[in-house]
Amino acid sequence: MHPADATRPGETTLDLPPPDDARLRFVGHLETPFATRADCPRQGDWDGPECRVVLKPDFRPGLDGIEAFEVVELLYWLHEARRDLLTQSPKSDGAVRGTFSLRSPLRPNPIGLSRVRLVARVDDGLVVRGLDCLNGTPLLDVKPDRCAYTVQVPPKR
Amino acid sequence: MHPADATRPGETTLDLPPPDDARLRFVGHLETPFATRADCPRQGDWDGPECRVVLKPDFRPGLDGIEAFEVVELLYWLHEARRDLLTQSPKSDGAVRGTFSLRSPLRPNPIGLSRVRLVARVDDGLVVRGLDCLNGTPLLDVKPDRCAYTVQVPPKR
Numbered sequence: 116m117h118p119a120d121a122t123r124p125g126e127t128t129l130d131l132p133p134p135d136d137a138r139l140r141f142v143g144h145l146e147t148p149f150a151t152r153a154d155c156p157r158q159g160d161w162d163g164p165e166c167r168v169v170l171k172p173d174f175r176p177g178l179d180g181i182e183a184f185e186v187v188e189l190l191y192w193l194h195e196a197r198r199d200l201l202t203q204s205p206k207s208d209g210a211v212r213g214t215f216s217l218r219s220p221l222r223p224n225p226i227g228l229s230r231v232r233l234v235a236r237v238d239d240g241l242v243v244r245g246l247d248c249l250n251g252t253p254l255l256d257v258k259p260d261r262c263a264y265t266v267q268v269p270p271k272r
Numbered sequence: 273m274h275p276a277d278a279t280r281p282g283e284t285t286l287d288l289p290p291p292d293d294a295r296l297r298f299v300g301h302l303e304t305p306f307a308t309r310a311d312c313p314r315q316g317d318w319d320g321p322e323c324r325v326v327l328k329p330d331f332r333p334g335l336d337g338i339e340a341f342e343v344v345e346l347l348y349w350l351h352e353a354r355r356d357l358l359t360q361s362p363k364s365d366g367a368v369r370g371t372f373s374l375r376s377p378l379r380p381n382p383i384g385l386s387r388v389r390l391v392a393r394v395d396d397g398l399v400v401r402g403l404d405c406l407n408g409t410p411l412l413d414v415k416p417d418r419c420a421y422t423v424q425v426p427p428k429r
Contacts (some may be wrong), residue, residue: 129330134297139381141293158418173286174380175360178406188371190383191428192294201334215414216337223331223410224296226347253293255381257372261315270281 120197120221126212128199134223141253142177143170145191147246152195159245161232168241168254178236178257186260187233188244192253193225227252230260277354277378282368285356291380299334300327300411302348304403309352316402318389325398325411335393343398343417344390349410350382374390384409387417 121236122128146167156163168189170178181187200221202211214222231245241257279285285409290384301322306312325346327335338344357378360366371379398414 127333130296131330134295135298137313137351138291139294139296140288140355142290142380173288174358174372176284177370177372177380179359179368179370183369184373188385190381190385194294198297201331202336211336213334213338215331215334216341216416218415218418222413223299223334224347226383226413228345228347228415230418234322256379258375258381258385259373261375267429 123204123207125202125204125209126200127202127211129201130199139255141190141192141255142174143168143181143240143254144190145169145246145248145250145254147248147250149249152249155249156247159229159231159247163244165234165242165244166246167226168243168257169261170240170254175239178241181233181241181259182236183245184233184259186230187241187247187259188260189229189231189243189254190256190258191227191248191256192222192229193248194253196220196222196225196248198225199224226255280361280364282359282366283357284359284368287356290315295351296412297419298349298410298412299331300325300397302326302346302403302405302407302409302411304405304407306405307407310335310408312406313404316386316388316404318402320401322391322399322401323403324401325395327411332396335398338390338391338398338414341390341416343387344398345415345417346386346388346400346411347405347413347414348384348405350370350405352406353377353379353382354380355380356367383412399422411422
């Protein structure tokens with residue numbers, strides 16, 4: 116187990132069978148300057164370093180039209196995170212909170228979510244600022260930011 | 273195939289083997305007034321109807337502390353969505369855009385994401401406003417909203 120994964124005083128875990136309610140496909144990966152978890156900032160910064168969103172070749176046409184947006188949402192798989200923590204002690208002081216009231220990467224479905232600033236579209240994907248995750252993190256999805264998004268068709272109701 | 277899943281003129285698909293890069297666990301489900309996909313609004317509305325976020329009993333302590341937030345992010349599994357569309361034609365007019373530049377539910381990993389207004393915590397989960405998804409949609413995660421979230425520990429760097 117990674118040292119950062121050790122249980123802290125007061126934390127509780129769930130002992131459940133392996134998950135298999137649905138299955139994911141990695142569509143690419145993220146390239147960041149953060150080689151270890153200790154290097155990762157606690158939150159991304161839109162003025163932080165440039166990072167790359169690299170899509171597998173098959174999926175690259177799926178980015179067509181993304182250039183119109185200044186902000187995109189990225190969903191990614193926090194592949195090093197343990198998944199059994201029900202309550203956590205962020206300050207390691209014995210005070211615990213539920214996993215769902217924290218943005219800790221340690222959660223039943225370790226899906227990371229960041230709104231990032233789109234710097235450029237390039238041949239193999241995107242250049243962005245604002246990520247805080249490990250170099251090599253698998254990519255699940257790219258979505259245009261809801262706030263910046265203009266619905267393409269009239270409301271249905 | 274659901275009629276809403278028929279390919280429209282100009283749309284392109286990817287023919288890939290079944291996904292299995294990672295596996296999800298459903299931690300609950302969403303209860304909304306929207307019984308069919310035709311009933312779902314195109315976007316959620318914070319003044320829309322009250323909806324329920326129902327967690328499986330094991331996971332309910334994971335919500336401890338969520339009461340402090342006015343806005344939460346929900347991640348859920350769009351279980352009726354086809355996953356092979358690479359480009360889509362939202363207006364059905366032959367003009368296509370990449371799936372990753374749309375918020376369509378039809379995507380390689382059909383994970384829905386909504387920021388919703390937290391109305392109350394209740395015994396089995398949460399009451400919220402702002403959802404636009406089908407009644408019965410499986411729940412993947414609850415996160416406090418990034419904007420409203422105060423980091424619990426000092427920055428590392």
